[in-house]
Amino acid sequence: MSADALIRLGRAYARRRGLALSTVGRLAGGQGAFFDRVAAGRVTIRRVDRAIQWFSDHWPAELTWPGDLLRPEPRPGSPAASAAAGDMTEDPVQAVRAALELARARADAGDPEGARQAQEAAFEAGSRLRPDGRIASVAALCDALHLSRDVYYDVVRRFAGRRGIGRRTRSGSASDRMLRALTSAGDTRFALFRTRLREVQSDTKAAFSEDGRTKDNASRGGPPSSGSRAVRKLAEGR
Structure with a gap:
């Protein structure tokens, strides 16, 4: 081209x-x-x-x-x-909840890999965008991340558009996870953060990371976390 x-x-x-x-x-x-x-x-x-x-x-x-x-x-x-595929006609909240249920069931069955995949499917369902480029369902995204809506609205208030220039979130905090999720999803309000996070754009597990340590929460039915060195460096602003 x-x-x-x-x-x-x-x-x-x-x-x-x-x-x-x-x-x-x-x-x-x-x-x-x-x-x-x-x-x-x-x-x-x-x-x-x-x-x-x-x-x-x-x-x-x-x-x-x-x-x-x-x-x-x-x-x-x-x-x-x-x-x-017509997937956007499906209720994102129901899709997230179904994926989380599947994750718990697979974890209980001793299938951590299956639980991790179901968790990632929950994030995919929760991070769908509207035609205007914004997150389609706040409730679905918050359910997928196991975060409250207050966190979402706080991140939008502090970081959307040019308001976020020069600001940072604390690594591993709820706000950090939400901001990473919105950036990874491609929400147009957070385009300014895309440069800093582009190396982990395709790593959806970064959106679930609670801290910089490598651990597998999928076996407990919780969100998986990433031990990626690149994720930690970017999160710490290095």
Whole structure:
């Protein structure tokens, strides 16, 4: 895909979502100047491919993908894939609760790997986005993370948009877990944090991490945590 074609995708998405192109650059490419770098030919092919995949995963169902551009298949569990499969008609809260129930059942049956997978399915269900790029169900996300709605609204108040510039959460805190979940889900209000967390974007377990130590809560029916060194470094601001 040419630089002009990628920039055209970015502009179309920005118009539909009502976002600045620099904000879309942070979401798709990890930096506000992403499309300027694309125009100047100063991005790697790998980063371009990742950006194109991001657009495919998050492309609004009501917006037609340009017919002259090859679209990669949306990844399973992405908003676009879920919408195409009709999954968005399912109540996210019920989907989360069903996944958590399955996680408990698998944990009780001595299947920690199955419990972990069910926990991740709960997060996927809870982190679905509305057409405007925001979390579809606050209740579902909070249930998936085992956090109260007060935590969600506090994070939105403190970190959404440009209010979050220069602010940090305490590593492993409830606010930290919620902010990571919203960023990982691709909520457009938290695009400014995407650069700092892009290395762990695909690691949904980071959203469940309660601290930096490696431990497996899945065997107890609780959310799994990540012992990833990259996650710990980013969480500590290093």
